[in-house]
Amino acid sequence: MKKGLSSILGTVIILVLTLTAGAMLWRTFSGLFSSLSQQSQLQLESANYVDTTAGSYLSVTVRNTGTSSLSITNVTIEKIGSFTWAVTLSPGQQASNVFDVPPEPAGSSYLLVVSAASANGGSAQVSEAIAVTSD
Numbered sequence: 001m002k003k004g005l006s007s008i009l010g011t012v013i014i015l016v017l018t019l020t021a022g023a024m025l026w027r028t029f030s031g032l033f034s035s036l037s038q039q040s041q042l043q044l045e046s047a048n049y050v051d052t053t054a055g056s057y058l059s060v061t062v063r064n065t066g067t068s069s070l071s072i073t074n075v076t077i078e079k080i081g082s083f084t085w086a087v088t089l090s091p092g093q094q095a096s097n098v099f100d101v102p103p104e105p106a107g108s109s110y111l112l113v114v115s116a117a118s119a120n121g122g123s124a125q126v127s128e129a130i131a132v133t134s135d
Helices: 007-036
Strands: 042-052 057-062 070-077 081-089 095-099 109-118 124-135
Touching: 042 070, 042 109, 057 070, 057 081, 057 109, 070 095, 081 095
Parallel strands: 042 124
Antiparallel strands: 042 057, 057 095, 070 081, 070 109, 109 124
């Protein structure tokens, strides 16, 4: 009588080892790919710079169109200044804010930039030229 493993038992052991190694590789790389696939995207829904007799204001609405949460850090208007805006947006969520701004002549055009950062180290920016309107 020969002693040793049968060919069926050997095949089962090889199959179990292969499936275990595959599962370990899948778990390692699926976590890596999911963190790399998170996107930071910000969309400017609306922006209005209005100069009235009672004062001037900037109204801004943004939406997080990415797959990771974004913390809006500031709003900048070229040649006017920068304004702090601390709000965190989940994917799909939108936020609005109104800022007091200096009066500017109606028809003047400026570049508006909204900046945000994500928890995974990414960042997003959206910019648009806006014109001052009078009310």
